[in-house]
Amino acid sequence: MSHEPIVEMRGIHIGFPGVKALDGVDFRLLPGEVHALMGENGAGKSTLIKCLTGVYSIDAGEIVIDGSPRQLAGTADAQEAGIATVYQEVNLVRNLSIGENVMLGHEVRGRFGISWRATHRRAKENLERFGLGHLDTRLPLSTLSIAVQQLVAIARAMVTKSHVLILDEPTSSLDKQEVSTLFGVIRQLRSEGVAILFVSHFLEQVYEISDRMTVLRNGRFEGEFLTKDLDRSSLIATMIGRELSTLAGEHEVRDGVAPGQREPLLVAENLGRKGSVGATDLAIGKGEIVGFAGLLGSGRTELARLLYGADRPDSGSITLKGRKTAIGSPAAGLANGIALSSENRRDEGIIADLSVRENMILAVQARRGWMRPLSKKDTDEIVDKYIKEFGVRPADPDRPIKNLSGGNQQKVLLGRWLATRPDLMILDEPTRGIDVGAKADIITAVQKLAEDGMSVVFISSEIEEVARVSDRIVVMRDREKVAEIVNDGTVSAATIVAVIADEEGTAQTVAALDVSDETFPGTTSTSTPTGTSTSTERSES
């Protein structure tokens, strides 16, 4: 790789009112390599990308593309310079067809205006490059899963034959299989000489795919490394400027309470909704952390939504603190002491144009009703408390939440839910798309909450995380609960993956696991060892 860099950024400075976002950052991209941009939330990764894609104009510094210095005054300039970008959240037009999305702005023209047939043919050719030739380009984009949409977005970005492809968190909503498909595409583009800038919070993925990495911290350049020369702990140390012990730790059995002996807070029987999740029995104890594990679309989110009232269940019942309770709306969920932090932070979490303060008090205020506004004093108390407790940066409650980084938005949302003092906090992917530091903060917070007696449902695609945090793990597959594993400290990601991956063969052990669940609310406590013993069986088979 002795080529000249295709992109070279030197001494990039950019500031927003009151903040120095980038402070003399250097960055270069070589053709035919995958270059990972690493850093915590707020380190300046997104800002640097936006400088390169022409969204922001830089205050000082130099951007050289293909040997010539460039002034990027807009995204069109960047595209013209051969830089294509696929953002974290898919930026496609959902109600146009797949083919129209791929070719938008590059429609093939015939004698009578746009030739749709030729356009769709070209779209198909482009998709074929990425193993998507089987798609019917005339179907609406919304018929595709998020993962496939992501690949379509890449196909669209590469229609212009760009030399540089920027992928900002492309894998955050993909499952393993989909990630490997994506990586196949990335490798293929790399071998064609495309320079790829890759941003991801999944360290394994970064190590799997990248050749080189640049680390940023607090808007400063920390160094450029060959991936093979920098091991994980050094990388993390560089990113956060401290050793991170929390990343390794095994699950510790907390406070010595065996799961079967916890007083039940919520018991769901036959809870289900057609087309979303099958009838499920579930019990959650006071102060217990219950993990939901399963692949995307396994029904883990759907089940959480039923518990909160985000969707209305059409079968079954919920008993809360010993009393049958109908939870048909989020307002009812909140009123009954349940809070749900959605996996979709952008569309279902933050209210983008409102300030940090307004976002934080919204749920408390909603529960009080609009006629009983929170006093200024109460508002400030809530806002100060959670900004401090979670270290929200910047600590300015009047800033619109959309201007915060993802991790900080997540912290504000956590504050929103905790301010309602829920008995049960459901966290759906609370750590998605945020950096290791913020991740550790959030996990520590979750554990502390449980210790203080709050029940927690913890959902994450990162199964290691579920294994580490949860006292008990509910495994979902194909919209059904398939197993429950009591975590006595020996359960690892591998154990859970084995349960998820298993098909018919282990129906028996699954049934055995279900027994432990049935005995849960009861007073006899024979359930503790079941989960582990079955899991050992499984890992041998």
Add this chain to the structure above:
Amino acid sequence: MSTATSSTFGERLRNVGRQQFVWAIVAIVLLLVINVIKDPTYLSISYSDNLGGLRGNLVDILRASAPILMIATGMALVIATGGIDLSIGSAMVIAGAVAMEFLSASGSSSLGTAGLALLLALLVAGVLGVVNGVLVSVVGLQPFISTLIMMLAGRGIAKVITGGQNTTATSEPFRWIANGYVVGLPVVVLLAVAIVAVVGLIVRRSALGLMIEAIGIDAEAARLAGVNKRAIIFTVYVAAAVLGGMAGVFATASVMTVDVSNTGNQMELDAILAVVIGGTSLAGGKFSIRGAAVGAVLIATLDKTVVFLGVPSSATPAFKAAVIVILFLIQSPWLHTQLAKLRSRRTTTPTTAEVTA
């Protein structure tokens, strides 16, 4: 690096410029200046013993603003939730029809009858709002369609109420609402200002404004945060219709006649314009009652100016449109970015303001 003081001053100036309704105030002043150029005595105000109050062009403008203030306030709330209410003009004519029909049927001109007529008018207009609210928040129809239906149906209902006639009534107390004076000021103006102020206070001092904005910005996120979306959307449509009813009372009480074809006709468009001029986006979200009020006064000023300048009635819409387009151009972020670019090119000190804008 520029010095701290000059940058803060510049920033403050820019912030004022970003308050969109400031430009509407500038426009009002400009229109008044044009009128003064035509007639230097345009702004003069005199006290009329005959009327028992102030008289003059400015008073007339404020008087004409009153109904627009009502409907613009209601429209601002509806638009902030991401909706629209095209039936506000119909709420006006229904309220006017109910009041006139009731007064003429009762034949009494007592204070009690007038009060009852007012209540009844607001109530019936409120029913129109309830229908809108149910269609939008419970049934889930698009606001545009629901209120379009009610716009057409409403005028029909008004015609049914009056039997297709332009009903006239006499009731001094009712006429007083539009034409009377208190401490030298027109009652209608005092009432309008008071109502706008009360609505503004309710919205901003309670959490209603926050919830309306939350719904307008991201309805699903607001619902998941426990906001009772249905109830709030329902409330704003009812509030808009009741305010529309009040506007209808203002519009009919001055002449004590309801014109079933013309009262409130196309007034919803004036209301929408006033709201947008005031800086509230039609996409919903952040809203400004104050801005909508300024917008309402601008539209009234414009209407009066058109008449005063003697613009031929056939050219009136075009003239109005031209003024409003120019105003929108001045307000547009695009123009501000362009100007900022020009400025930064000239001074070569980079401004970061447009980056975050």
